[in-house]
Amino acid sequence: MPRMTMIEAIRDALDVSMGRDDNVVVFGEDVGYFGGVFRCTAGLQQKYGRTRCFDAPISELGIVGTAIGMAAYGLKPCVEVQFADYVYPAYDQIVSEAARLRYRSNGQFTCPMVVRMPTGGGIFGGQTHSQSPEALFTHVSGLKVVEPSNPVDAKGLLIAAIEDPDPVIFLEPKRLYNGPFDGHHDRPVTPWSKHALGEVEAGHYTVPLGKASVRREGSALTVLTYGTMVYVAEAAAEETGIDAEIIDLRTLLPLDLDAITTSVKKTGRCVVVHEATLTSGFGAELAALVQQHCFYNLEAPIARVTGWDTPYPHAQEWDYFPGPARIGEAMREAMEA
Amino acid sequence: MADAPPLSLYVPEPAVRPGDTPDFSNVVIPKAGSVDRPPVDADPESLRDLAFSIIRVLNRKGEAVGPWAGLLTPDELLEGLKHMMTLRAFDARMQTAQRQGKTSFYMQHMGEEAVSCAFRKALEPGDMNFPTYRQAGLLIAGDYPMVDMMNQIYSNEADPLKGRQLPIMYSSKEHGFFSISGNLGTQFVQAVGWAMASAIKNDTRIAAGWIGDGSTAESDFHAALVFASTYRAPVVLNIVNNQWAISTFQGIARGGSGTFAARGLGFGIPSLRVDGNDYLAVHAVAKWAVERARRNLGPTLVEYVTYRVGAHSTSDDPSAYRAKAESDAWPLGDPVLRLKNHLITLGAWSDERHTQAEAEILDTVIAAQKEAEKHGTLHSGGKPSTRDMFEGVYEEMPPHLRRQRQQAGV
16 A cells, blocks of 8 residues: 655545546645645646646635635635635635535535645744634534544545535644654654555545544543644653543544544543634534533543644744643543542 | 924815715716727737726717617617616615515615616626626526515525525526625625636636625735736626715725726726616627637726615615715716617607506516515515525535534424
């Protein structure tokens, strides 16, 4: 089986999708000739031509707005926003237009569009190249929100997202592009080539949207997380010796509530982890759902470990980042409660 | 600089406010027939003057003159007149229905009927409009059933949009009418995307985007012009300049630029201004722009110079922000009267026939209204179900919405 980084897996998903369906078009800033600043679209213009993969003006509003028109026409645009931090100019187009088009036109017009964007920090990107804006999208009815944590899922989820009949926000944790970063920024990262989830099936396959995955089975407590934090939580479990069950949500909207409740009912304890800021973050939704559905199984308060409620800082990146030590501490507290 | 006087902010104000005498002497109206009609493949650089003049066909005597005249037969003109009269009668009935509490909201077209009615006749089946809320003439002139429009306005049990959308935010894919959002400007750039898709697929269909003078201030307008010019999208980009954005005069959105059409020049997009109250001129310019798009010559920006005679919507009273007699002073007249007089000049119409047609059209509109009201109005009779509220958010209802629908007891 081919070994791929997450970048290569994403590129392969685009390649497979463009090869299977002429209606799939890919565009964004630096996406065409150059192949994207993270190289996710390298070679696609050469292979499929300039009208299937092309460079766009620096206008996220324009990229997403034209993609909505293309989707309404019948194409399947998969556009790239260079960093999730740049998506805000397109927010109105996503929220007021893409997400509601099917509903308000009673299905006459639909928006089968994917908006890809690298998310999260850990690369010394400062406040404009590090944010995790997933909660701004999970709050919007009509969207689907996906965040893979490894090459196998990234490829299968992206193909599923492109084939989905509704708009999908596809967040790619950029710190995981080249390997499963575990939060120990002072140690080398294992490359995907040495990780089981870097073995990516060739050709077409999908990972269904709306299904979580148990990354580590355990009986002591449940960690609900996604993206980069999956490996940071794994490191915390190893280092504390706490037998945590780690659930990689993979899709935040629609959410796999069954996987969550099955695990928390088994372990009786729950720690929610994300890199995004705390207040009104997606963790608040998870905590509310867990207490609603698992209240009588809970042995301890639900804990949230997240980025602090500050802008993403530059020099203080590792003070901000919810690393293995902070997660481990929350896990210990949950065990002692 | 120590000797510089303090800065001060310039905030534009219209020349005339309530209580003042209306004055449009600053609106330069060129003579009908005086503006050239260049070939559609002319070098855009040679067309720059068109962004500062006004293309007009009908003169004061009701004659069609100049190079933009002669495209429509008397029968086609008569059809156009009837479309405008229908839209006006439709508006009057629905405006009243709103006052009677049969719906929550309405927006009429008074004074702007020619723009959407004439534009529609320049399109081919399959072309797609991305309209704003004041282009219902696209539906009327496209033979969309008035009953369905009313069902939508009433949000009744036969509403094609299941009561989900604000009144008059119609949608009909079959009639080339993209779902109106209600947000301003957003659809201008989507029209460009739709047109790009048509070009990507080597199709022959074109798109038309619509925006108002006030909404050209939105970033979406700028993005649309960038993408349209960069990719030479087969799209007609229409600005309806009706002078007023609710209570805000057009000078607030326009800034120091001479005209809204002139916005297109920096993008190298051929940009034309047209008398929006002149059915023949609107149609001729639309034809020209549509042909450019169809022949893969790229986008055209068109500014329709018109005047919003009525309120912005049923929620505002224009006497609070503009002079009462302003619409009477508007120098481009009434589009319905002007086309009527032209047809009379041609010998194809008369006052008697006009009065008779008015009565017939009113009967048709009333019949449609009665039919629609059989299916209910906003607060009485049949209405969309609560179940409909939960449907159609996604193609397939996700589990959390299923749970909420159960919780709501439907």
